[in-house]
Amino acid sequence: MTHGLLVTPFYASIVGTWTSHDTLVATPLPDGYWLHAFPxxxxxxxxxxxxxxLxxxxxxxxxxxLINPKNSGASGWKLTEIQSLxxxxxxxxxxxxGNGLNDIIICxxxxxxxxxxxxAKTENGGRLQWLRNSGDRDAQPHWTKHHVGNSTGMHSDLTSPAPIIIYTPAYGEDPSQGPQSWSENIAFPSQFRLIHDAKLLPGTNSGLDMVLVAGREGIALLWFNNASKKWEHRIVGxxxxxxxxxxxxxxxxVDVVRVGDDPVGYIAACEAFHGNIVSVYTKPPHSTKGAASxxxxxWTRRVIDxxxxxxxxxxxxIHHVHAFHSGTGAFDSFGIACMGAPAGKPENQGVYVYTPTDKDAFKKTKVTEESAGRLAVASFTEASKEEIASISYYVPGYHTGPDPPSVRINSVEQCNMASRTTISATKLNKEVLLRVPRPGAVPHGFIPSMPLLTIAGKKHTLVVLRPDQEIKLEPSAGAKVIYGxxxxxxxxxxxxxxxxxxxVKETATTHPLSSDGTIKGGIGGAVFVLIEALDGHFQGPYRAMDQITTTNMFTQVPHVPANxxxxxxxxxxxxxxSWGDKHGDGLxxxxxxxxxxxxxxxxxxxxMEEICHMQAWTLGLGETARFHNHDKQSFCEIHYCLSNGGGEGNDYTEKIDTAAELTKSYVESRSTKLVVPTMFEHGPxxxxxxxTKWTPQLRPNDTVDYPWHAWLASEFGDRPLPIVPPLPKEKQVFDLWLA
Structure with a gap:
């Protein structure tokens, strides 16, 4: 049977073909750019x-x-500094x-x-060296440096051609000492500009190598014609x-990707230099196989993302693309490394895997949320399975993410029982990203759950309940449904x-309503946050912020990453x-x-289907969280009250004059009061x-059409605002809520 990718239009749909598990290799690092699998x-x-x-x-x-524990016998990855450049x-x-040890060639x-x-001539720039393998992974002395040549980098001048140079080693009487010198041959003096990546194709040219390069000219194939004794090239795309x-x-x-028994079934590329486009190049079925094609x-180019x-x-x-062998199916996949530009856009940061389907499409799955500059694909822990390692792109002065740089390995597997029964957690900037199975995919008898944290003596646990699955809660517990x-x-x-x-504009308890605390998953099941008061912990009212403490509960979950x-x-x-005084107005x-x-x-x-974002807020007695109407970002928001300290903490709605929003008489005469008691939530x-029941109206800028509203604490406006100095502990009481 011949496998081929048709040249009909492609697209990348976001479907979870794979599940992923993070192994943190090293963090924090001072910077991050390059990563290479190194035997x-x-x-x-x-x-x-x-x-x-850099x-x-x-x-x-x-x-x-970074020493693999498979090689060291240690319990985790170890770091050895081998050189400073x-x-x-x-x-x-x-x-x-020739001693069986791999040496490093580095610019x-x-x-x-x-x-x-x-x-290259005046500043020793664009230096190429090789580092002699010391023979000992743990050796403290730096690996010795040996000069190869110099060639100035080509990023600054985007228009002038840069030469492609071939360096050939010359050995002395004892080859074990390594090359004594290197001869320099310019293969292509003026044909290429801004080359950013190269893919070696070993032995594909009658025993000689060929190279694919990605640059301003597109994707080019380079090879040496042994008959004419000349270097040749062809623009593939x-x-x-x-x-x-x-x-x-x-x-x-650029990278080449297998389809069936064809090692060059299609070409994967990210375009252009540090660009945002993912493309594939395909050939018709029954075409020439291998690098000869x-x-x-x-070849036909198709943009898929x-x-x-x-x-x-x-x-x-997008900074790098790398083929990935899934181990199953006719089509191999490929991964891309996303730096995270622009900052603050989570979908533009991390590693994605694209997998061809038999329907002329690509499925797209995110395997890590961390910034990625470069991928290294190899069998790091199991000989029969490839894994994806990545390093954060962290270059001060150009792009740095919010988190310290790290190296991690993602074990990527096809969706299996674990993905249907397990909740996963990864660090996303200063927050946590949680991935949950769809309730309908959870097998009978399983109730996936994960403890998140405690807030002010209340434990918060994320729970997935399949349709008609039952679970018993304590009468004092709360179940905040976030899906289904x-x-x-x-x-x-x-x-x-x-x-x-x-x-709409009403409140309701989140306590179980059944006499024995039993709840059951609805037609489509449910995802909810279970909130339980911990025995022996103070439950409020909270008179000082040191009574509203938090505890990380992820420490109790074995498979959660260390970070x-x-x-x-x-x-x-x-x-x-940073956003609290965004406009310098000190609100x-x-x-x-x-x-x-x-x-x-x-x-x-x-x-990319987010269920919700969840965070917590507190507000002192008599104060306001300020009126707002969400006219800059599009989302729908529900408040869940963990503690209504003064008993009257509430949202006010309808139009408000923001110039008078600190005045009690004005606010009360023009607004509608909606008290949200402890363990209650409000509607839209x-x-x-x-x-429709909840579907929001949208403004012309696609934001949700909200009235002006605010959380106002009990006794709002009874004292001039702001209250300076703050109320003493014996008079203070805080509202605490989730949103």
């Missing part, structure tokens, strides 16, 4: 990793050997001494930035077309269905947050108003489309 010697069954950043203006970069960029490896002295490249004033076009990274004019507009500097988020519905039978035998919100277990969840005064200065950032909750079979405050 230490010819007998290595499992590769180690080599990782590094370094800093006043501090060289450290080249680190100035602005290193790309690398590869080869046994240059450095690139320069401080793309606009300040070091010249031109990549992203030139558009407007964007100085980057062509391609940025790259010399033929049979776009991560949105570039920023003002024409920079996007639960059913309860009251003592009067009435069946009550609780969904994600109470009725999530190490997280803290502090309440931070809003006036101290919340001297207010006892605090925020605890929290959790993004997604389904694990559809990585947004404007509803006619003939």
């Amino acid at each position: 230490f010697d010819s007998n290595s069954a499992f590769p180690d990793l080599l990782g590094y950043g 370094g800093f203006q006043d501090k060289s970069a450290t080249i680190r050997l 100035d602005f290193p960029v790309g690398m590869t490896y080869a046994d240059l001494t 450095d002295r690139y320069g401080p930035s793309m606009d300040k490249l070091w010249d 031109s990549g992203l077309p030139r558009e407007g004033d964007n100085p980057y076009w062509g391609s940025g990274s 790259l010399k033929e004019d049979i 776009d991560f949105g507009p570039l920023n003002s500097a024409h920079t996007g988020t 519905s639960i059913k309860m039978t009251t003592p009067n035998n009435d069946v009550v269905t609780r969904t994600i919100a109470a009725a 999530v277990k190490a997280m803290e969840f502090p309440f931070i005064k809003v006036e101290d947050l 919340w200065n001297d207010f006892e108003f605090y925020n605890m950032t929290g959790f993004h909750i997604y389904f694990n079979d559809d990585t 405050l947004w404007k509803i489309l006619p003939n």
